Amino acid sequence: MSSRTSWIPYALIAPSVLFLAAFFLVPLVQTVWLSFSGDEGLSLVNYQRMAGDLNFSLAIQNTFLLTLVVVPIQVALALVMATMVSKLEKGRDIALWILTIPLGISDLAAGLAWLSLLQNTGYLNSALYALGIIPGPVGWLSQETPWSLFAAIAMAEIWRATAIVLVILIAGLQLIPKEFSEAAEIFGAQPWTRFRRITLPLLKPSLQSALILRTVLAFEVFAVVYALGGRNFPVLAGEAYTWQNENQNYGVAAAYAVLIMAISLAATALYLRVLRTRPEQLP
Amino acid sequence: MADIVIDRVVKEFGSFRALQEVSLNVRDGEFVALLGPSGCGKTTLLRIIAGLEKQDSGRIVIGGRDVSELAPRKRGLAMVFQNYAVFPHMTVFENVAFGLRMQKVTQDEVKRKVERAAALLHIEGYLDRYPAKLSGGQRQRVAVARALAVEPAVLLMDEPLSNLDALLRLEMRTELKAVLREAGTTTIYVTHDQTEAMGLADRIAVMYGGRIDQIGTPLEVYATPATRFVGGFLGSPPMNFIKVRCAQGTARIGDTALPCPAAGGEMELGLRGEDASLASNGSGIPFDVRVVEPMGSHLLLTGAIDGQLARIVAPPTATVTAGERVGLTVDPARLTWIDGATGRAVARA
Numbered sequence: 206m207s208s209r210t211s212w213i214p215y216a217l218i219a220p221s222v223l224f225l226a227a228f229f230l231v232p233l234v235q236t237v238w239l240s241f242s243g244d245e246g247l248s249l250v251n252y253q254r255m256a257g258d259l260n261f262s263l264a265i266q267n268t269f270l271l272t273l274v275v276v277p278i279q280v281a282l283a284l285v286m287a288t289m290v291s292k293l294e295k296g297r298d299i300a301l302w303i304l305t306i307p308l309g310i311s312d313l314a315a316g317l318a319w320l321s322l323l324q325n326t327g328y329l330n331s332a333l334y335a336l337g338i339i340p341g342p343v344g345w346l347s348q349e350t351p352w353s354l355f356a357a358i359a360m361a362e363i364w365r366a367t368a369i370v371l372v373i374l375i376a377g378l379q380l381i382p383k384e385f386s387e388a389a390e391i392f393g394a395q396p397w398t399r400f401r402r403i404t405l406p407l408l409k410p411s412l413q414s415a416l417i418l419r420t421v422l423a424f425e426v427f428a429v430v431y432a433l434g435g436r437n438f439p440v441l442a443g444e445a446y447t448w449q450n451e452n453q454n455y456g457v458a459a460a461y462a463v464l465i466m467a468i469s470l471a472a473t474a475l476y477l478r479v480l481r482t483r484p485e486q487l488p
Numbered sequence: 489m490a491d492i493v494i495d496r497v498v499k500e501f502g503s504f505r506a507l508q509e510v511s512l513n514v515r516d517g518e519f520v521a522l523l524g525p526s527g528c529g530k531t532t533l534l535r536i537i538a539g540l541e542k543q544d545s546g547r548i549v550i551g552g553r554d555v556s557e558l559a560p561r562k563r564g565l566a567m568v569f570q571n572y573a574v575f576p577h578m579t580v581f582e583n584v585a586f587g588l589r590m591q592k593v594t595q596d597e598v599k600r601k602v603e604r605a606a607a608l609l610h611i612e613g614y615l616d617r618y619p620a621k622l623s624g625g626q627r628q629r630v631a632v633a634r635a636l637a638v639e640p641a642v643l644l645m646d647e648p649l650s651n652l653d654a655l656l657r658l659e660m661r662t663e664l665k666a667v668l669r670e671a672g673t674t675t676i677y678v679t680h681d682q683t684e685a686m687g688l689a690d691r692i693a694v695m696y697g698g699r700i701d702q703i704g705t706p707l708e709v710y711a712t713p714a715t716r717f718v719g720g721f722l723g724s725p726p727m728n729f730i731k732v733r734c735a736q737g738t739a740r741i742g743d744t745a746l747p748c749p750a751a752g753g754e755m756e757l758g759l760r761g762e763d764a765s766l767a768s769n770g771s772g773i774p775f776d777v778r779v780v781e782p783m784g785s786h787l788l789l790t791g792a793i794d795g796q797l798a799r800i801v802a803p804p805t806a807t808v809t810a811g812e813r814v815g816l817t818v819d820p821a822r823l824t825w826i827d828g829a830t831g832r833a834v835a836r837a
Contacts, residue, residue: 382571382573387569387573389586391540392587392638393587393590398590403575407577482577485617485620486620487576
């Protein structure tokens with residue numbers, strides 16, 4: 206009996222392990238290998254070429270800037286929304302459902318939706334023109350208007366992906382027994398103090414998950430940027446795409462992919478360290 | 489220190505009336521237990537006093553100040569929750585200090601008051617630990633210390649001992665009584681455990697179906713229940729109720745005639761198990777013994793009086809066997825008469 210039960214768990218997880226190995230692990234190793242291979246075996250030539258490229262530092266700068274602006278705003282917004290939604294007595298499910306609609310839209314479609322709003326002949330310009338605020342079409346998304354392009358991309362990203370943070374935080378809020386907040390209230394804590402001293406610390410594990418997920422995805426940002434700005438706003442994943450498809454240089458594309466992975470891993474490690482909850486502080 | 493006036497408080501949840509015009513006066517420094525089965529409204533009433541729940545009508549007055557519309561933090565009270573609600577991310581010291589910190593008390597004062605509360609509850613040794621490292625009993629002590637540290641005028645306790653095991657509960661009960669007597673805080677204590685209420689409270693308010701059936705000292709409530717429910721809820725075994733017919737001020741069970749209230753008609757005779765004694769010669773009210781349970785301190789006899797279930801407490805040395813018919817003598821002064829129709833006690837003529 207024991208000899209039979211010992212292999213059953215392994216047999217049961219084998220299909221998913223094999224699946225992940227075949228479609229995840231193998232390409233990962235291949236990509237890393239590809240990024241380090243030159244004409245004569247192992248070399249850093251792909252990385253040198255990546256770093257020497259005109260768009261490289263711009264892509265790094267843009268990706269980090271976008272992440273640093275978008276993620277904190279998303280977390281702050283999601284915290285406010287989650288707090289409000291969890292206070293609802295009626296219609297909480299409907300509100301949550303509406304707030305999470307953007308999650309069901311692919312990022313390219315989301316980018317195209319914002320493009321139809323913001324392009325020269327888009328809804329925004331039509332509305333502003335109809336109101337007499339602008340004399341004719343204004344370009345919001347061109348190379349000459351980098352800040353409005355950046356703002357548009359940031360806004361589209363915030364609109365598209367805040368809901369995933371919201372969902373994680375709402376789940377986390379529901380895990381906190383309401384007695385903690387009630388006890389704090391009885392003992393004299395104002396709403397803001399309760400949020401800061403009770404809710405936020407107890408929400409830390411959920412905040413950590415949400416931050417890791419959102420930051421990793423923010424470093425991979427591509428489709429929304431591509432739809433709104435094309436290469437006017439270079440980002441890391443966009444450069445990988447360009448090197449892969451337009452330049453047909455798989456080595457440099459792989460180097461970009463490995464760089465994105467390294468940044469994501471570093472961010473994850475940072476969050477795990479900074480936002481760790483000591484076991485004795487868990488509820 | 490403060491007295492509490494609960495004035496015709498009504499609370500409805502949808503169409504369900506959780507509290508029906510509940511009124512109660514608690515004197516300064518008094519310990520009142522709200523006792524009742526689950527769903528009787530006792531926790532709802534406590535949460536309304538705390539301000540965590542809003543009453544639909546009625547007033548709460550604490551120390552002469554109408555607090556009905558005030559936020560919990562402005563009512564000058566402290567509370568101990570059923571599941572402790574000790575903050576897991578703070579040390580025991582910070583937990584006990586929480587209320588003082590909210591009052592912006594100076595650092596020295598915080599330290600002094602926390603240490604005094606900790607000493608009172610015997611948790612001085614754990615002040616720098618986190619609650620997860622403590623047992624249930626210790627966490628409960630932290631919760632009580634946190635409440636007492638702010639020296640509240642009013643202390644509310646919501647089934648504070650119900651999550652502890654039986655032995656610890658008994659120990660904490662004794663200790664709580666001593667600590668609260670020393671502090672002299674006006675206390676309202678919610679419980680469904682009659683022994684807790686009997687042991688701790690100056691007065692017990694027995695709640696049932698969203699109203700207070702009776703309020704009185706533990707002995708009053710026990711000996712002279714105002715309703716059939718109160719008699720049946722308090723005491724172990726609960727009060728026996730024997731249906732009798734009362735005519736011309738006399739009720740008959742077997743050959744025994746008992747004086748009953750003049751009102752007459754269909755009544756129930758309320759008899760505490762320990763208020764009946766076994767007659768030496770088998771005379772008195774006939775009692776058919778079905779089961780004899782030796783409990784150590786006494787014998788618990790279960791059987792029938794006039795075909796109706798009854799439990800009688802007999803001395804441990806009594807010789808009674810199952811299947812036997814014994815005679816009971818009762819002191820008419822210790823009987824309760826319940827109107828069969830209303831379920832309320834009727835005063836003896």
